[in-house]
Amino acid sequence: MGYSSAQAAGAATLLGLLRDGRPRTRAELVAESGMGRSSVTERVDDLLGLGLVTRADNAPSTGGRPASAFAFNPGARVVLAADVGATHAKITVSDLSGAVLVEEDLPLDIASGPEVVLALVCARGEDLLERAGRARDELLGIGLGLPGPVEHASGRPTNPPIMPGWDGFDVPGHVRERLGAPVLVDNDVNIMALGEHRTHWYDWPHMLFVKVATGIGCGLITDGRLYRGSQGVAGDMGHVQLPHVSEVPCRCGNVGCLEAVASGAALAARLTEQDIPARTSGDVVSLARSGSVPTLTLVRQAGRRIGEVLATAVSFLNPSGIVIGGALSQAGEHLIAGVREVVYRRSLPLATQDLRIVQSRAGERAGVYGAALMVVEHALSPERLTASLAARGAA
Numbered sequence: 001m002g003y004s005s006a007q008a009a010g011a012a013t014l015l016g017l018l019r020d021g022r023p024r025t026r027a028e029l030v031a032e033s034g035m036g037r038s039s040v041t042e043r044v045d046d047l048l049g050l051g052l053v054t055r056a057d058n059a060p061s062t063g064g065r066p067a068s069a070f071a072f073n074p075g076a077r078v079v080l081a082a083d084v085g086a087t088h089a090k091i092t093v094s095d096l097s098g099a100v101l102v103e104e105d106l107p108l109d110i111a112s113g114p115e116v117v118l119a120l121v122c123a124r125g126e127d128l129l130e131r132a133g134r135a136r137d138e139l140l141g142i143g144l145g146l147p148g149p150v151e152h153a154s155g156r157p158t159n160p161p162i163m164p165g166w167d168g169f170d171v172p173g174h175v176r177e178r179l180g181a182p183v184l185v186d187n188d189v190n191i192m193a194l195g196e197h198r199t200h201w202y203d204w205p206h207m208l209f210v211k212v213a214t215g216i217g218c219g220l221i222t223d224g225r226l227y228r229g230s231q232g233v234a235g236d237m238g239h240v241q242l243p244h245v246s247e248v249p250c251r252c253g254n255v256g257c258l259e260a261v262a263s264g265a266a267l268a269a270r271l272t273e274q275d276i277p278a279r280t281s282g283d284v285v286s287l288a289r290s291g292s293v294p295t296l297t298l299v300r301q302a303g304r305r306i307g308e309v310l311a312t313a314v315s316f317l318n319p320s321g322i323v324i325g326g327a328l329s330q331a332g333e334h335l336i337a338g339v340r341e342v343v344y345r346r347s348l349p350l351a352t353q354d355l356r357i358v359q360s361r362a363g364e365r366a367g368v369y370g371a372a373l374m375v376v377e378h379a380l381s382p383e384r385l386t387a388s389l390a391a392r393g394a395a
């Protein structure tokens with residue numbers, strides 16, 4: 001049996017309604033989708049056949065036989081997600097709602113190269129599937145976030161500054177060969193933005209997510225969708241030049257970059273120069289939480305410098321809100337206070353009258369939430385449902 005794009009779009013529409021977790025009867029699906037009753041019945045049967053929808057308890061009766069209700073089945077398949085950083089990775093197995101079933105933090109060195117790092121990630125992923133009690137053929141797909149620019153269409157890193165040996169490497173092909181499931185790859189800040197938006201700020205159609213850690217990056221949500229730009233490097237705010245610090249060298253080869261003066265690595269270097277030992281963003285956070293005045297001063301100033309760049313972005317993009325995440329965001333209110341101080345002062349009043357600047361709520365799980373939901377949204381799109389329905393019809 002063949003399935004048209006219109007039929008698949010209808011199935012995707014019904015699935016989109018049911019993914020909020022509330023069971024609905026056929027009559028409710030007809031009313032909410034605008035589709036005809038016979039079309040709703042056929043598409044619900046298709047989704048039942050794929051296991052993506054299940055029969056819920058009967059709906060309350062208004063007289064006569066109770067109507068059948070249908071609900072999204074998040075346990076139908078699972079997703080393996082990995083947020084890979086410079087020195088560690090968080091790996092999870094989640095259901096189709098994004099809920100984490102099992103997780104593990106894995107130390108690694110991104111400079112070890114793609115074969116070594118991906119072998120570790122795949123091996124731990126297989127262990128997690130076993131711990132979750134799920135077979136490999138239940139794997140809907142794999143989502144990966146990497147700490148460098150990624151061409152999303154191909155999943156290949158593009159000139160990543162801290163990832164020697166990764167440039168142009170076929171990450172999706174390598175992982176799929178090992179685990180046998182579709183693989184999607186994106187920049188780590190993009191998947192963090194997606195995870196934060198979908199889990200906590202879905203009512204913000206336009207959002208900026210700023211990660212402040214060893215480096216600084218930004219993920220952009222526009223009209224509820226992740227915006228990557230033509231080459232997948234939209235939001236690379238860490239390498240915007242600040243004119244008043246033009247002499248400070250940056251690891252990218254330029255001078256005066258925001259990252260060179262406001263990142264966790266930059267603050268740790270400044271503190272060390274003041275005979276306050278610090279190597280990482282985590283050290284800076286610990287010092288800030290202990291009340292170190294020099295550290296708090298530097299963190300507040302870093303927030304102001306980040307705010308300088310964000311003030312321009314606010315005027316250009318007019319977001320609903322800005323979320324500050326990454327390791328350095330855990331240093332308390334001083335970083336966000338510095339951001340707010342400059343953004344609210346320099347941006348147009350109309351652009352900031354309803355603007356909220358908040359700390360990440362998803363925290364260290366933002367990346368794996370986003371990586372998993374990236375896979376789910378791709379797999380449950382009309383195009384992919386067409387293929388799934390066609391395969392079921394052929395079977």
